[in-house]
Amino acid sequence: MVRVCNANPTCSLKKSFVSESLYKDGDVIIGGLFPVHVQSPVPDPAFTQQQHGSNCQGIDLRSYRWLRAMIFTVDEINRDPVLLPNVTLGYLVADTCLAESTTLSAALALVTGQETTVFSTECNGAPMVPVIIGDARSSASVVVADTLGVFDIPMVSYFASCACLSDKHRFHTFLRTVPSDAFQAKAMARLLHLLDWNWVGVVAGDDEYGKSGSHLLLKELEGSGVCVDYVEVIPKSHSQSRIKQIMERIQSSTASVVVTFAIGPDLEVIFKEMVVQNVTNRQWIATEAWSTTVQYSDPESIPLLAGTIGFALRRAEIKGLGAFLTQLNPVKQSNEPFVKDVWEEIFRCSLAHDRQPSFKRPKCTGSESVEKHGRIYTDVSQLRVTYNVYKAVYAIAYALHNMIACLPGRGPFENGQCPDATQVKPRQLLHYLNAVNFTTPVGELVYFENNGEPSASYDIMNWYVNKSGEVNFVQVGQYDAAKGPGQELNINIEKVIWGGGWGNQVPVSVCSVSCLPGTRKVVQKRKPICCFDCIPCAAGEISNMSDSTECMRCPEKFWSNTEKTKCIPKVVEFLSLQDTMGIVLTVLSVTGATLTTTVLATFFHHRDTPLVRAYNSELSFLLLMSLTLCFLCALVFIGRPAAWNCMLRHTLFGVSFVTCIGCILSKTVVVLVAFRATRPGSHLMQYFGPIQQRAAIFICTLVQVVICLLWLLLDPPQPTESAGELGARLILQCTVGSVVGFVFVLGYIGMLAVVCFLLAFFARKLPDNFNEAKFITFSMFIFCAVWAAFVPAYISSPGKYTVAVEIFAILASSYGLLICIFTPKCYIILLKPEKNTKKTMMAR
Numbered sequence: 001m002v003r004v005c006n007a008n009p010t011c012s013l014k015k016s017f018v019s020e021s022l023y024k025d026g027d028v029i030i031g032g033l034f035p036v037h038v039q040s041p042v043p044d045p046a047f048t049q050q051q052h053g054s055n056c057q058g059i060d061l062r063s064y065r066w067l068r069a070m071i072f073t074v075d076e077i078n079r080d081p082v083l084l085p086n087v088t089l090g091y092l093v094a095d096t097c098l099a100e101s102t103t104l105s106a107a108l109a110l111v112t113g114q115e116t117t118v119f120s121t122e123c124n125g126a127p128m129v130p131v132i133i134g135d136a137r138s139s140a141s142v143v144v145a146d147t148l149g150v151f152d153i154p155m156v157s158y159f160a161s162c163a164c165l166s167d168k169h170r171f172h173t174f175l176r177t178v179p180s181d182a183f184q185a186k187a188m189a190r191l192l193h194l195l196d197w198n199w200v201g202v203v204a205g206d207d208e209y210g211k212s213g214s215h216l217l218l219k220e221l222e223g224s225g226v227c228v229d230y231v232e233v234i235p236k237s238h239s240q241s242r243i244k245q246i247m248e249r250i251q252s253s254t255a256s257v258v259v260t261f262a263i264g265p266d267l268e269v270i271f272k273e274m275v276v277q278n279v280t281n282r283q284w285i286a287t288e289a290w291s292t293t294v295q296y297s298d299p300e301s302i303p304l305l306a307g308t309i310g311f312a313l314r315r316a317e318i319k320g321l322g323a324f325l326t327q328l329n330p331v332k333q334s335n336e337p338f339v340k341d342v343w344e345e346i347f348r349c350s351l352a353h354d355r356q357p358s359f360k361r362p363k364c365t366g367s368e369s370v371e372k373h374g375r376i377y378t379d380v381s382q383l384r385v386t387y388n389v390y391k392a393v394y395a396i397a398y399a400l401h402n403m404i405a406c407l408p409g410r411g412p413f414e415n416g417q418c419p420d421a422t423q424v425k426p427r428q429l430l431h432y433l434n435a436v437n438f439t440t441p442v443g444e445l446v447y448f449e450n451n452g453e454p455s456a457s458y459d460i461m462n463w464y465v466n467k468s469g470e471v472n473f474v475q476v477g478q479y480d481a482a483k484g485p486g487q488e489l490n491i492n493i494e495k496v497i498w499g500g501g502w503g504n505q506v507p508v509s510v511c512s513v514s515c516l517p518g519t520r521k522v523v524q525k526r527k528p529i530c531c532f533d534c535i536p537c538a539a540g541e542i543s544n545m546s547d548s549t550e551c552m553r554c555p556e557k558f559w560s561n562t563e564k565t566k567c568i569p570k571v572v573e574f575l576s577l578q579d580t581m582g583i584v585l586t587v588l589s590v591t592g593a594t595l596t597t598t599v600l601a602t603f604f605h606h607r608d609t610p611l612v613r614a615y616n617s618e619l620s621f622l623l624l625m626s627l628t629l630c631f632l633c634a635l636v637f638i639g640r641p642a643a644w645n646c647m648l649r650h651t652l653f654g655v656s657f658v659t660c661i662g663c664i665l666s667k668t669v670v671v672l673v674a675f676r677a678t679r680p681g682s683h684l685m686q687y688f689g690p691i692q693q694r695a696a697i698f699i700c701t702l703v704q705v706v707i708c709l710l711w712l713l714l715d716p717p718q719p720t721e722s723a724g725e726l727g728a729r730l731i732l733q734c735t736v737g738s739v740v741g742f743v744f745v746l747g748y749i750g751m752l753a754v755v756c757f758l759l760a761f762f763a764r765k766l767p768d769n770f771n772e773a774k775f776i777t778f779s780m781f782i783f784c785a786v787w788a789a790f791v792p793a794y795i796s797s798p799g800k801y802t803v804a805v806e807i808f809a810i811l812a813s814s815y816g817l818l819i820c821i822f823t824p825k826c827y828i829i830l831l832k833p834e835k836n837t838k839k840t841m842m843a844r
Contacts, residue, residue: 026090307499
């Protein structure tokens, strides 16, 4: 090591090492790690030669502001007469070059007193530091905390937010003033759920910050109804082909919301490719790593990032910091590292004395105004990470203050011992750091919880981009974990300008459009649960809310409406007098009964005429009365089914029709016997007189009455309810009860009708005007045809139409009998009375 002392009171300890550092002497030296440069030198893979000089490239103005904020805070504390009286703080800060290897090397150099390039006012060498502020990156902090934890050297990070660092068994010396990403992942999941974004993409960095953050987010989204279409990892090599593939995947996805968990330098290449592929229809969600800075966005990409929603650390205003930052001067601070690089980055120029400029830039003199053109470096409008640096320095200062103020015998260590304030030991300082509780000059209460972390609070920021391309970061909400579940997130949606060209309208980012009430969701095959088809509910089922996964079946007497959104009472269906069909059948029934009664009255009025007497007036009267009952029994079938009318329907129908057909059968037999009785020696008529005819009709009717009684006693017809077509109707009808009884009733009527038809058919050609066999033949043919067609029609007719078919068969057969048998007689009685004579009746 060579010590070089110049004429001016500065000193440099020369040794080849990649990191540069700043040093100020004091009673206690605080270490600091800041990624002032963002590109570390590429090491020799063969390790055959030693690297010379600092080859770190790419100055980061934001990180340099953090470094200067630490220096400012140390100076502010040294001026405070109350905090750390008679103790002067010093600092030793090093550049980490945004790489794990250089960060670890710098950290080891700080704690071992072997820092190699030190800017100082005295040539005293580099001291060992008992505590380090840093690092900014989570992955580098993991490496350093793992190493320094062995020696119980505390670290207070201002930006390493990886949740992995919350493991106090592994990182027991690690503290931080930035909330864990576990809270940020919770906040993001809550935001996505609140805005109904259930189909998103995730872009993460290939480091601890990106991997841990994206993993936490995916874990939070499990079971929340939010699905992830893709997770793309940005490689540290920034391979152009891979970056192109990532952007193509983002553009081809139907997810319009992109959640990022990556540091700025990684996202910078993504934003550049976004401009190349002109990806304009995406809503970006930023983490605290880049939510309040445009440092990593080109002027071309900023319009595409308009409307970005981001989570930012708590903002504060640090009095005097802005003026302190503007004191930067490459002439007055010519030997101080970083100043030249920072100056050239701020003004995009090359200093005149630079013999080997790296870029073709205009020359600058060093007298330019930093206050007017300081860009990101002097921007104190969004002091968030900078404020965390400020809090970290104050936390160490208060820990040292409490160490010095320890009273002998009341110390926190064995036997009440106090620490040796003249020789600060890292382990003792760590104890006091964990216990600090103070209020910053800004007014915030600062303390570390059991895991060495602060309480989580984020500002929700929105990117407002004006026509000139300038970005204004507007706070539109806040997330405060202390408020408890359900209350921690607060966002003013009306204040947000959304990205992707949505303007004031909240973007839609779903895999499938929401299913309306009346449908249910069916997950698409081999797709996440957010991708589904909407299937209408089945008949009799409903869903009364959007995105239902199941349809509910309606209660027994209810059915779904047309939209399948609610259950309504089933339509009760039976043949009633309110139905058009019921009215028509009732009119036909009453009309038939009226006509029959009229015919009966006509026959009774002309009962003494030859025509009425010739056609057996007694049987005619009985036939007409039974036929009237046949017409009227149809009325019993119309109306709401009840126990009494169900039993009355078929019994009244069966008995009245048997009586009617019994009369016709007697008439037919009398005609046949009458002609045979005209032969010499025939005595048949004595067996078929009026008494025998009445007895035959009575016996025929009695058989039907017995059948009906047995039917009613053993298994009578009962009213029942059944589902109609598709179940939407509740059909009230009468079951036949005993099918055997129903068959016997109809079969007995059919048997009598067939016998009557055959006898009348045989007698149809008998001479004499008394012969009505041909009219009976035709009427019975109609009767048999109607009831033969009735059976299949009855079986196949649904609901109330079953009853209508039966009524129609009753009326049709009754009208057939009335018209065919009595129309010719009424014609003669009413219109041709001159033929109603005995002479005419006796004529052949």
